[in-house]
Amino acid sequence: MGKKTKHKSSLEEVKGIKQPESIQKIKLNRSKLPSTKAFVENILKGDITYLSRAITLVESTNTKHQKRASEILSASLPYANNSIRIGITGVPGVGKSTFIEVFGKHLTSLGKKVAVLAVDPSSSINSGSILGDKTRMPSLVKDENAFIRPSPSGESLGGVAQKTREAIILCEAAGYDTIIIETVGVGQSEIAVHSMVDFFLLLKLAGAGDELQGIKRGIIEMADAIVINKADGDNIKRANLAKIEFTRALHLYPLKESIWQPKVTTCSAIENTEIDSVWEIIEAYINLTKKNSYFEKQRNEQNKFWVLETINEKLKNQFYTNPIVKKELINVLNKVQQHELSSFEAAKKVLDVYHKK
């Protein structure tokens, strides 16, 4: 075998890196990053390429990218906040992708510009995410008034949530007036999404009477609407029964601060029926809450929540990743389990060890 003439790819030329990277990252590395001004100007014009590239910068862990992302976000912020943000959750198999596709198409048919984002902390650079999967929304992907982005990957829900909130800012600056944020019921992700949207929609299937099986506690109470999908064919009767059951259950709850009485409706995403009813429900909610100022109040509370949440996560992270703390914590938790230490004494020991360092 003769000597192989090594053909260096442009990527390798730039960084001497051999492992695979996403095409978008290659493009960012290869060419000089456009200026912040260029980014913002083009985002404001609704340029999808610049929008995508900006979101990729936001998601990047590279310090230079982070710095640029920060500048772009600051410059975009005054143009953000002018949209309706809708969270959609439901167990796998309930038909979220199909629903979002027809719902998104309905919205664009009404003249709206729709962005679809996702929060899925289980996604990673290697395995991607099942949410925001463009292959499952083939029609919406082709719609020039829709923008679909998979979940950022991340080590923690906090990190993923932060990047999603920053992506929302960029999408709003780019003129998207309706932002859909999809999530699955994984860990705390529904609570995180609920804390970043105006309207929280729970997508359900009609069961065999076991209506709330599989739904984590508290999610029902978070919902502003429950939409029972697959109300088609033989399933229509069951879907209507489920609707009655859920409506009755929702009426047992105390009044929400928004004054809004959560609604239950059926639909069939695959047959594209009653999708307009879903939007009418959301519109009614928006009208009510803008009129009674709850909309604005909730946005302010959410902003404040995320400031404090970010601070608290960083404080805890700094503490719990400290090796001395890790060691002492395991030690005291053992003693607590053996009833040798009270919880309070255990906490004191760990804090003392941290402060002595």
Added chain:
Amino acid sequence: MGKKTKHKSSLEEVKGIKQPESIQKIKLNRSKLPSTKAFVENILKGDITYLSRAITLVESTNTKHQKRASEILSASLPYANNSIRIGITGVPGVGKSTFIEVFGKHLTSLGKKVAVLAVDPSSSINSGSILGDKTRMPSLVKDENAFIRPSPSGESLGGVAQKTREAIILCEAAGYDTIIIETVGVGQSEIAVHSMVDFFLLLKLAGAGDELQGIKRGIIEMADAIVINKADGDNIKRANLAKIEFTRALHLYPLKESIWQPKVTTCSAIENTEIDSVWEIIEAYINLTKKNSYFEKQRNEQNKFWVLETINEKLKNQFYTNPIVKKELINVLNKVQQHELSSFEAAKKVLDVYHKK
């Protein structure tokens, strides 16, 4: 008018203090504190005076008292943990005191030793608390196998919860095998109580169909049983309807980790009917969860929870009471509200300011 001969009370003799103090505190200040050994020996014998004095030490903010309390708690800990802990919540007016009285009497009639504690962060040294009010449980107060203690006063729920958990240890060491912890639906106190008991009971009244009015979201899902009180006289029919309604609602929830299916029952505290049914429900729960190990698992999880909760509260307290932090936080929250700063940037600013100090 001649000169008044001032009669100095013993209190004034000791401290030159003129303002009123509780009798118990006077006794502690005046006499030398018994030794830790004396405390523990007498508590283990079930001596109520020593038990009360020990709990007062636990509640005291005096450093010397705190130190002694800590020693007593450490020595008592091996003798604790052998009880059933029951949390009872319900809105004011539902009849908690009457219920706890007849329920407590029923338990002592079965040969149990019952301690009644309370978590009420709104109580203070001056105004006391409406919970654990002995005047509302006149029969139970006289029962030699019952011990009733009002809520500790405290500046924060965390502080009150901690003192209550420490009182539980002492009561258990004193031989009380059933600990009732009463709370009202004030802020997060129900969540705190739920995190320190084995069984969580929600006391309700039959309404006019508006069954869950006034109950905060999430409480229904926490309940292991819902007891509908005042099922007497003209109210019996409504109580039974409410029972059906709640039973149906509870069946819509996903299975609890304990496997236990929450029960709904009616009773009349004032007529002392069906109180034994309530205890039978709790017994069934204890049997089930001890058999399937959930009881032990939950106790371990709660202990761990309180270690981390205590640490996190102290970390946050240290941060948020810092004057530089307080100032910067107000500053950035304003900017966030004006859409001049993102939540994330705001959090970074505050953390930077804290770390620079």
